[in-house]
Amino acid sequence: MVMLLGLLLTGSLYAAFSPANADNEAKSDEALIQEGRDLFLVGCSFCHGQNGEGVSSQNGQYGPSLIGVGPASVDFFMGTGRMPLQIPGQQGPPKHPVYTQDEIEAIAAYVGSLGPGPAIPDESEYTLNLTGDERQEAIVKGGQLFLANCSACHNFDASGGAMPWGKVAPTLKNTSDKHIYEAMLVGPAQMDVFSNGNIAPEDKAAIIAYLNSIEDNPGYGGFSLGGLGPVSEGMFAWLVGIGGLVGFAYWIAAHTTRSQKKEEEA
Template sequence: MRANTHTTARPSRQARSSRPAGPNRKAGRRHPLATIALIAIGLGLTGGAYAAFNTSTASAAPTVASQESVDQGKKLFQANCATCHGLNATGTSNGPSLIGVGAAAVDFQVGTGRMPMAMQGPQAPEKPVQFTEADIKALSAYVASLAPGPGIPDASLLDGKGNAANGGELFRVNCAMCHNVAGAGGALTEGKYAPPLKGVSAQHIYEAMVTGPQNMPVFNDLNISPSDKRDIITYLKYIEKNQSPGGFELGSLGPVAEGLFLWIFGVGAVIALTVWITAKSN
C-alpha cells in the first residue's frame, strides 16, 4: 500500500510578490543617500575638530595688516624669495612651502638675517639683516595673509618680568640639551648647531619657540604655555645681565672647557714651576 502523503500548498510567485511588505521591512530600509550623508557629517566633524585644535595651539592671533602692506610684501617676496619658495610661496625643490608658517616665522628668519640664504648649507646662519623693519613687516603680512599661522607675540610676553626660577627649570628640561644650560649654544650632527642665545631679542626667542626654525622643535601652547615662554625669556635675560658667580665662565661651555683649561694651564703651570725650581737649584 502507498503511504498517504500530505503536501502544503505554496502560494504562487505572483501572490508572494504582490504581498504588501510588513512594518519591520519598512523600518529596516535605508535611504540610498544615507551613506553619503554619514560620510559628509564625519568629514565635517573631523574638519571642525582639526580647526579647533589648531586654534587652541596657536601662540598668537594672526597679524592684522592693511592690504597695502600685504601688496608691498608680495612684491618684495616675488623679487627676493620666490626663487626658492615659489611665486605663490608653495615651495620648490630649493625651499619649503611657507603656507601656514605665519608672520612669526618670517619675522624671525628675515629679522635675524637668516633669510634670504646666501648659499645652500646644512643650516641657515645668522648674518646682517638685509631688509628694513618696514619691509620685514610687509613680508610678514603677506605670508600671514596666505594661511593662518603663529603671529607676532604680544609685547606683554616679552617684557622679561616673568618668573626666572620657573623659566630656568623649563629651559633646562626642554632646551639645555642643545643650547647649553647657560644658553651658550652647542654643536649638533651633520654640521648643524644650536646657536647661542645671548644678545637675541625677546621677540625672536619667542618666535623661535613657536615656529621651530632649523632643527628646533615647535613648542606650541599645549607644550609650553605663553606665560611659561615668558618665564623662559625672563631666565635668559637674567643670566645675560648677571655675571657668573664662579668668576671666569670660559664661555659657559661646561665641564669640558673647564677641564681642558685646567689641564693646559694648571698642569702646564705645575710643570713650568718644577722645571724652574730644578734649574734654580742647579
C-alpha cells in the same frame, strides 16, 4: 512716528557706513599683502617659489614651502637676518637684517595669507608683567624650564653649542625678546617647536625673563672661560693643571742630588 523715523534713520545710516568700513579694512589688509607679495617675488621666490610653494632641484631643496609657517616664522627668519639666504643649502647664520621692519611685516602678512600659522606675538605676550617676589618666582621657574627644555642644545648659560652635521645652536645672548618667543613658536632648523600647549605663553615669558636676568648677572665664579662648561673647563684642567704638575715633576727630577751628581761626573 518719531520712533519709526529714528529706526529708519539708524537703519539707513548703518547700511550706508558699515560695509564701507569693512571694505576699507579689507583693502588695507589686501594692500599690505600685495606689497608683501611684490617684495616676495623679488627677494624670495627664487628659492621659495612664485606662490611660496617651495622649490626643489635635483640636488636638493632650494627653499621649503612657506604655506602654513605663519607670520611669526617670517618675522623670526627675516628679523634675525637669516633670510633671505645668500647661498642655497647652508644654515642661514644670524646677521643684520636687510629689510626694514615694515617690509618684513608686509611679507609676513603675505605668507600669513597663504595658510594659517602662528602670528607675530604682541609685546604683552613676551614681557613678564610681574613685580617683586612673584617676578623672582617666575624667573626661577623660567630657569628650570630653560634647563629642562633648551640647555641640551643651547648650553646651560645660553652661550650656544655644536649640533650634529656641522650645525650650531647659536648663543641666545644677542637675541631680542620677540625673536626668542618666535623661535619657540617656530622651531627653526633642528630646534623643536614649543607650541603654547607645550610651554604656555606666560612660561615662555618667564624663560625670556630668565635669559635677560643671567645676562645682567656678573660671573661670580671668577673666570667664565666662555661659559662652555666641561669643554673649556676640562681643557683648562688639562693644560694648566696637569701641565703644571708635569712641569713641576720635571723640575723636581732635575734638581735631585742624583741628577746633580750625574752632571758633575759628566
